[in-house]
Amino acid sequence: MYTQGLDGDIGPVREAETADEKALEARFQAKIDAEIRIEPDDWMPEGYRRTLIRQISQHAHSEIVGMLPEGNWVTRAPTLRRKAILLAKIQDEAGHGLYLYSACETLGVERAELVEQLLAGKAKYSSIFNYPTLSWADVGMIGWLVDGAAIMNQVPLQRCSYGPYARAMVRICKEESFHQRQGYEIVMTLAEGTPEQRRMVQESLDRWWWPALMMFGPPDSDSVHTAQSMKWKIKRVTNDELRQKFVDVTVPQAERLGLRIPDPELKWNPERGHYDFGPVPWEEFWRVIKGDGPCNRERLAQRRRAHEEGRWVREAALAHAEKRRLRSRAA
Amino acid sequence: MTENDWPLYEIFIRPRNGLAHRHVGSLHAPDPEMAIEMARDLYTRRGEGSSIWAVPSSAIAASSPDEKASLFEPAEDKDYRYPTHYKIPSDVKNM
Numbered sequence: 001m002y003t004q005g006l007d008g009d010i011g012p013v014r015e016a017e018t019a020d021e022k023a024l025e026a027r028f029q030a031k032i033d034a035e036i037r038i039e040p041d042d043w044m045p046e047g048y049r050r051t052l053i054r055q056i057s058q059h060a061h062s063e064i065v066g067m068l069p070e071g072n073w074v075t076r077a078p079t080l081r082r083k084a085i086l087l088a089k090i091q092d093e094a095g096h097g098l099y100l101y102s103a104c105e106t107l108g109v110e111r112a113e114l115v116e117q118l119l120a121g122k123a124k125y126s127s128i129f130n131y132p133t134l135s136w137a138d139v140g141m142i143g144w145l146v147d148g149a150a151i152m153n154q155v156p157l158q159r160c161s162y163g164p165y166a167r168a169m170v171r172i173c174k175e176e177s178f179h180q181r182q183g184y185e186i187v188m189t190l191a192e193g194t195p196e197q198r199r200m201v202q203e204s205l206d207r208w209w210w211p212a213l214m215m216f217g218p219p220d221s222d223s224v225h226t227a228q229s230m231k232w233k234i235k236r237v238t239n240d241e242l243r244q245k246f247v248d249v250t251v252p253q254a255e256r257l258g259l260r261i262p263d264p265e266l267k268w269n270p271e272r273g274h275y276d277f278g279p280v281p282w283e284e285f286w287r288v289i290k291g292d293g294p295c296n297r298e299r300l301a302q303r304r305r306a307h308e309e310g311r312w313v314r315e316a317a318l319a320h321a322e323k324r325r326l327r328s329r330a331a
Numbered sequence: 332m333t334e335n336d337w338p339l340y341e342i343f344i345r346p347r348n349g350l351a352h353r354h355v356g357s358l359h360a361p362d363p364e365m366a367i368e369m370a371r372d373l374y375t376r377r378g379e380g381s382s383i384w385a386v387p388s389s390a391i392a393a394s395s396p397d398e399k400a401s402l403f404e405p406a407e408d409k410d411y412r413y414p415t416h417y418k419i420p421s422d423v424k425n426m
Contacts, residue, residue, distance in 0.1 A: 037349030039382065085411045092412075163349050181417040181426055188419070249425035256423055 010050040032233050037163040040106040048232055049107050051225070052162055055234065056104040061118045061125035063097035065299050069133040070142060078136060085182050086139065092179070096172045103164040119304050127285060128215050130293030137190055137197075137204035143183015145205075145212040145250065151176055152246050153216065161233035184253065191257035205254070206262045213277075214285045216243040247275050332361065338387055340366040344374055345382035352384050360385070 016022045024043050031038065038044055067090050074090070077083035101111045117123040128146055133139065154176070157169045190201040217239040220226060229235035247266075254261055265278035287293065332338070337359040343352035355374050360366035366385035374380065394402055410416050419426050 039345070039348050041382070042348075081411070084409070088409060088412050166349065167351055177414040178412060178416065181414050181419055182411070184419060184423070184426055185417045253423055253426070256420070 010054055013047040032161050038161055039163045053107050053109050056100055056165055057114045058124050060097045060100035061123050063093050065125045065129045067093045068299055068302055069129055072133045073139050089179055092175050099168040103168045106164045119307055121300055127288040128211050130288050130295045131211050132295050135200050135204055137201040140183045140186025141204045141208045143179050144187050145208050147179040149212050149215040149246050152242055156236035159236055188257055202259055205259055209262050210281055213243055213280050244274055247277050251275055337361050340385040341388050342370040342374055343384040344380040347381050
C-alpha cells in the first residue's frame with residue numbers, strides 16, 4: 001500500500017576510499033544514469049543497499065499493519081457483497097507485504113529479522129495506519145484516499161532502479177487498481193444516501209484528509225536524503241510534488257459528490273495551474289511517526305498477538321512436513 | 332551418476348536487467364556449474380540473456396493437473412477483484 005518517503009537513519013556508511021571502489025561507484029552511477037536496472041548480484045554501494053532495505057521493509061510492514069484498520073470492519077460490513085470485497089482487499093494487502101519482504105530479502109537481509117524488528121517496535125510503517133476506523137465510511141475513505149495516495153506514490157516506483165522492487169511494484173499496482181474504485185464506490189453510495197449517511201461520510205473525510213496528505217512524507221525542505229535517493233533513482237518524484245498531484249486529482253472527485261474538503265485555504269490557483277492548500281499539521285505527523293498516534297500501541301499489540309496466536313499453525317506445518325518426510329523415506 | 336544419467340536442470344534466463352528470469356527449457360548436466368556453461372551455449376547464442384539460473388528439476392514441486400479445478404476455480408467467480416466491477420460515473424477522472 002505504500003512507502004512514506006521517510007528518510008530515517010541508515011547508520012554510518014563507509015565512503016569509497018580506494019581507486020577500485022571509486023571506479024565501481026562511477027560504473028554503478030553510469031548504469032543508473034543509463035536507466036539500466038540494478039539486480040541482486042550486481043555491485044552496489046552500501047548506502048544504496050541500506051536505503052533500499054529500509055524503504056522496502058517499511059513498505060512491507062505498512063502492507064501488513066494496513067490490514068488491521070480494515071479488518072476491524074469485516075464482521076460488520078453492511079452487505080455480503082461488501083464483505084467479500086473487503087476480504088479480497090485485505091487478502092491483497094497480505095500478498096503485497098509478502099512480495100515486498102521477498103524483494104527485500106534479495107538484498108541479503110533475513111525475513112525473520114525484519115518481522116522481529118516490526119514486532120519489537122523498532123521498525124517504522126506508514127503513519128496512516130495509526131488512525132482508527134470509527135465508521136463504515138472510513139472503509140470507503142481508506143480505499144479512495146489512502147489507496148489513491150498509495151497508487152500515486154507507487155506508480156513511479158515501478159521505474160525504481162532496483163529490479164526486484166520495481167517488479168514487485170508492477171504487480172502491486174496492477175492488483176491495487178480495484179482498491180481505490182471500491183472505496184470511491186462506497187463513498188459515492190453514502191454521499192448519495194440519507195442525510196445521516198451524508199453526515200457520516202463528511203465526518204469521515206474531515207478526519208482522513210490531513211493524515212492522507214501526510215502519507216507522502218515530510219516536506220522536501222525537511223527530507224535531507226531526497227537528493228541522494230533521486231540520484232540513485234530509488235525515488236523518482238519528490239514528496240511535495242506527489243502531494244500536490246494528489247490534491248489536484250482528489251479535489252474534483254470530492255466536489256463531484258458534494259463533499260467539502262476540510263481546508264479553508266484550499267483554492268484553485270490559475271497561475272500555477274494547481275490547487276493551493278493550507279499547511280499540513282506536521283507536528284501531528286511527527287508525533288504519530290514517533291509512536292504517539294491514536295492507535296500505535298493497539299496496532300503493535302494486535303500484530304504481536306496475531307504472531308503469537310499463529311505460532312501453533314507454523315509448528316503444525318513443520319510437524320506435518322516432517323511426518324511426510326519420514327513416511328516417504330519408509331515407502 | 333554415470334554418463335547416461337546426468338541430472339536434469341531447468342534453465343531460467345534473464346533477458347536483460349530489469350526483467351525477471353524466465354523459464355526457457357531444460358538440459359542434462361553433470362553438475363550446476365556445467366549446467367550454466369551448457370545453458371549459455373544452448374539458450375543464449377544470440378545474446379538472449381544477461382543472467383542464467385540452473386535449478387535441479389528434482390527441486391521443483393509442481394501442482395498436479397488433477398488439482399486444477401480445486402486450485403483455480405475459486406478465483407473464477409470473484410469478479411469484484413477487478414476494477415471493472417465497480418460502476419464509477421465517467422465524469423469522475425483519475426480513478
